[in-house]
Amino acid sequence: MSNKKSSPLFPLRKGIHARQAHVSLPPGTFEEEHGRQGFYGKVSHLYRQHPPTGWTEIEGPLKPRSYNLNHFINAPVDSKELAAALKASALGSQEDAFKPICFLKNHDVALHLVSPKSMPFYYRNADGDDLYFIHQGSGLLETDFGNLIYAKGDYISIPRGTTYRFMPDAGDQMYLLIEGFSEINIPDRGMLGPNALFDPAMIDTPEIPTYQDTPGLYQVHIKRENQMTKVTYPFQPLDAVGWKGDLTVMKINVKDIRPITSHRYHLPPSVHTTFLGTHFVVCTFLPRPFEEDEDAMRVPFFHRNIDYDEVIFYSDGEFFSRDGIGAGMVTWHPTGIHHGPHPKAIPLSRKKDRTNEVAVMVDALHYLHPTPAATAVETLNYWASWK
Numbered sequence: 001m002s003n004k005k006s007s008p009l010f011p012l013r014k015g016i017h018a019r020q021a022h023v024s025l026p027p028g029t030f031e032e033e034h035g036r037q038g039f040y041g042k043v044s045h046l047y048r049q050h051p052p053t054g055w056t057e058i059e060g061p062l063k064p065r066s067y068n069l070n071h072f073i074n075a076p077v078d079s080k081e082l083a084a085a086l087k088a089s090a091l092g093s094q095e096d097a098f099k100p101i102c103f104l105k106n107h108d109v110a111l112h113l114v115s116p117k118s119m120p121f122y123y124r125n126a127d128g129d130d131l132y133f134i135h136q137g138s139g140l141l142e143t144d145f146g147n148l149i150y151a152k153g154d155y156i157s158i159p160r161g162t163t164y165r166f167m168p169d170a171g172d173q174m175y176l177l178i179e180g181f182s183e184i185n186i187p188d189r190g191m192l193g194p195n196a197l198f199d200p201a202m203i204d205t206p207e208i209p210t211y212q213d214t215p216g217l218y219q220v221h222i223k224r225e226n227q228m229t230k231v232t233y234p235f236q237p238l239d240a241v242g243w244k245g246d247l248t249v250m251k252i253n254v255k256d257i258r259p260i261t262s263h264r265y266h267l268p269p270s271v272h273t274t275f276l277g278t279h280f281v282v283c284t285f286l287p288r289p290f291e292e293d294e295d296a297m298r299v300p301f302f303h304r305n306i307d308y309d310e311v312i313f314y315s316d317g318e319f320f321s322r323d324g325i326g327a328g329m330v331t332w333h334p335t336g337i338h339h340g341p342h343p344k345a346i347p348l349s350r351k352k353d354r355t356n357e358v359a360v361m362v363d364a365l366h367y368l369h370p371t372p373a374a375t376a377v378e379t380l381n382y383w384a385s386w387k
Contacts, residue, residue, distance in 0.1 A: 011044070021045050022266045024295040032338070033303040038281070038363055039268035041307075052302050052338040053386040062337040066382035067374050069113045069313075070328040072101050073174060082376045089373035098123060098166065100177050103374035104311060104332060106366045108279040111311065111330075112177040119165040122237060126224040128181040130158040131275060131282065133360050135315050135328065137173035141166055144240055145248045146206030153254040153315075153358070155274070157184055159247055163220055163237060174328065176313050178362060182278035192260065197274065202256040205248050211239055254358055259286050264293040266301065269361060279365035287317065289354045298350065302340030308363040309335050317357035324385055331382070335367060342386055 016026045021043075025031050030051045035043030058064075072086065089102045097119045100112035114132070122142075138151040143164040150156055158164055160183070178184075189196040218237055222229045260271050275282040290298045310333045319325045333339040370378075 015047070017045065017047050020265075022297040022301055023264075023293070025297075031297075031301055032340075033301050034306070035303065036307055038308045038365075039270040051340070051343075051386070052304070053340055055383075055386070058337075058383050062334045063383045064334075064337065064339055065332045065370070065374075066325065066379040067103060067330045067332070067370075068326075068328065068377050068379060069103065069174075069330055071377040072113050072373065073115050073172070079376075082373075085372035085376035089371040097121075100179075101373050102371050103330070103377075104368045104370055106364055106368050108181055108366055109277060109362065109364055110179040110181075111313075111362060111368075112179060114175040114177050115173050116166040116168055116175070117173075118167050121219040121221050121230075122163050122165045124161060124163045124220055124222045125158075125179070126161060126222055127226070128179050129160050129184040129277070131178040131180065131184050132156040132158070133176040133178070133313070133315070135174045135176055135313075137168055137171060137175070139166060139168035139173070141206075141249075142238055143206055143249045144238060145243050146208040146240075148204065148206045148249065148251055150251060151253070155252050155254070157250045157275070159183075159249070162249060164249070176360060178275075178282060178360075180277035180280065184275050184277045184282075187273045187276045187281075196260060197272075198252060198257045202252055204251040208240065208242060211241060212236065213239075254284060254286055257284055257286060259284075259288040261288050263289070263291055264296055266291055266297040266299075269300070269363075272361075281363045283361040283363070285312075285355075285357055285359040285361065287354060287356050287358075290352060299341040299345050302338060304338045305333055305335045307335065308365055309333070309368045310339070311362045311364070311368065313360045313362075315358045315360065317355075319357050319359065324379070324382070329379075332368065332370070 016029065018025050018031065022031065026047055029047040029049065032046045032048060032052050033043060034046055035041060071082065086101055090099050097117045100114045102110050102112045104111045132155065134150055134152055134154040136152060141148045141150055141156065141164060144162050148156065194200065214236060218233045218235065220231045220237055222231060257274065260267065269283050272283040272285060273281050274284045312331050314325050314327055314329050316327055325331065
């Protein structure tokens with residue numbers, strides 16, 4: 001028999017409060033969600049007389065931060081500081097054809113930006129699974145399991161130890177790489193059923209091409225503990241003529257993901273969970289109808305990150321809850337400090353029928369740390385954008 005103390009069947013209540021969270025807030029109050037385990041655990045709601053993001057100054061490491069990752073690709077020619085930071089933050093010792101630039105990391109997950117050229121070598125990650133989100137660009141991905149055509153809006157999941165290389169098309173290429181040091185899986189949809197968010201039949205897997213046994217020398221660059229081992233073969237190393245099993249490279253486009261919505265209640269971001277790793281989750285925010293109930297909140301509620309650091313990569317559309325944010329930018333809200341909608345977001349949400357944004361959120365259980373590359377492209381006044 002467990003000694004774990006159980007929660008009360010019904011929440012306790014004191015003072016002025018809403019009968020239903022996120023619905024019909026008492027006039028003149030601002031609701032803050034104070035919850036554990038990233039919206040899955042115990043929770044209380046505080047009804048404040050001022051928005052908890054109404055600060056005038058912040059000093060210390062918990063300052064909310066924003067990074068413009070576009071500068072990684074379009075860096076000023078004379079920016080020696082940025083060039084040094086990019087070199088210091090590059091994954092391993094890869095050539096310019098494939099050089100992921102890490103901007104946030106902990107011992108569970110590392111976030112990189114990748115802008116690959118056609119790779120003259122193959123790559124294998126022995127440290128973890130690689131989950132790519134294609135923000136810009138398209139091309140061909142060659143893998144042990146065969147070839148995949150990819151395009152803007154694709155997620156590509158590559159299991160640890162898979163050999164692969166990108167052969168991108170002409171034009172700008174910009175991929176978000178979520179490197180998980182555990183297996184990355186699709187979440188259980190529970191009572192929603194296995195086809196919620198997307199039918200697994202929408203997942204694409206590689207096709208085996210006709211093998212070309214072209215004479216020559218071929219290199220595979222293998223990353224382990226962020227160091228590279230280069231292995232040379234006298235034959236093309238992607239020589240599999242078939243495969244079977246339940247572990248492979250997978251692809252799904254955001255157009256094939258159908259967000260879960262409620263017309264009377266603002267759902268927490270956890271409902272948009274697309275992938276799960278150990279101690280981190282990946283969620284996808286996509287265009288969806290706003291809540292129809294006139295008493296229901298339409299914007300993300302105020303909350304402080306108690307158990308998870310929250311990172312959002314903004315890819316496309318209009319990011320209604322944030323001022324001064326554009327495509328290719330990242331926000332990072334560390335554990336312990338409040339965040340929520342910007343002041344203009346609440347009235348603007350009442351004038352529209354639906355959201356129009358594509359964004360990728362990574363919530364990490366353990367504290368993330370910025371790299372020199374992130375610091376070099378930080379939007380320094382982001383913390384003041386709630387004023």
